[in-house]
Amino acid sequence: GESVGLHLPTLSVQEGDNSIINCAYSNSASDYFIWYKQESGKGPQFIIDIRSNMDKRQGQRVTVLLNKTVKHLSLQIAATQPGDSAVYFCAAPAGNDMRFGAGTRLTVKP
Amino acid sequence: DADVTQTPRNRITKTGKRIMLECSQTKGHDRMYWYRQDPGLGLRLIYYSFDVKDINKGEISDGYSVSRQAQAKFSLSLESAIPNQTALYFCATSAANYGYTFGSGTRLTVV
Numbered sequence: 001g002e003s004v005g006l007h008l009p010t011l012s013v014q015e016g017d018n019s020i021i022n023c024a025y026s027n028s029a030s031d032y033f034i035w036y037k038q039e040s041g042k043g044p045q046f047i048i049d050i051r052s053n054m055d056k057r058q059g060q061r062v063t064v065l066l067n068k069t070v071k072h073l074s075l076q077i078a079a080t081q082p083g084d085s086a087v088y089f090c091a092a093p094a095g096n097d098m099r100f101g102a103g104t105r106l107t108v109k110p
Numbered sequence: 111d112a113d114v115t116q117t118p119r120n121r122i123t124k125t126g127k128r129i130m131l132e133c134s135q136t137k138g139h140d141r142m143y144w145y146r147q148d149p150g151l152g153l154r155l156i157y158y159s160f161d162v163k164d165i166n167k168g169e170i171s172d173g174y175s176v177s178r179q180a181q182a183k184f185s186l187s188l189e190s191a192i193p194n195q196t197a198l199y200f201c202a203t204s205a206a207n208y209g210y211t212f213g214s215g216t217r218l219t220v221v
Contacts, residue, residue, distance in 0.1 A: 004152070005152075009150070034209070041214070042214055042215070043200055043202075043212030043213050043214045043215050044153075044200070044210075044212045045212070046209060046210070046211075089152065091210075096158065096160075096166070097143075097155050097158065097168065097169075098210065099152070100152035100153040101152050102150055102151055102152045103152070
């Protein structure tokens with residue numbers, strides 16, 4: 001069946017460095033993808049999305065890259081800050097539902 | 111006030127008890143969802159509803175039931191709670207199959 005997964009369960013970066021979180025998907029028919037951020041004790045929050053007809057989309061300090069050839073997308077966070085510490089996961093539509101990856105826990109070291 | 115409100119935030123219950131988790135939203139969205147989150151796993155869909163008269167089973171509906179009391183309210187019930195239903199439960203809404211808004215979650219422990 002369709003799946004969405006992340007490559008690493010944890011990622012630790014130094015404050016100020018850039019972070020890259022990766023995600024692989026199986027359904028080549030997915031027409032968009034979403035990245036969510038989940039802080040401790042809170043529900044997932046929308047960060048950024050990308051349509052399948054795009055290769056790159058930029059937001060405030062975040063960039064999502066989509067490589068349809070290898071079914072891979074990444075979330076890049078520039079100048080990572082302590083407030084970026086959270087679990088990040090990607091999601092893709094699957095019928096009437098969304099498929100969510102398990103998440104990468106990002107820890108920012110001071 | 112939060113767009114999607116879940117109650118209770120935390121609950122400990124005993125095996126065999128019936129428990130209801132409630133969700134209300136102010137987004138005006140037609141679609142509402144209940145998900146379960148376990149450590150190391152992605153969110154898994156329990157039930158979803160596209161309008162008041164529409165209820166659909168998700169990936170893991172066994173042991174759960176739902177009620178869509180109004181456009182803004184969607185409750186999840188565990189008829190007879192068991193320990194492996196210990197998890198974090200999220201309600202979500204969407205205007206279409208896009209851009210979900212999640213509640214803050216209910217942490218349920220079944221002892």
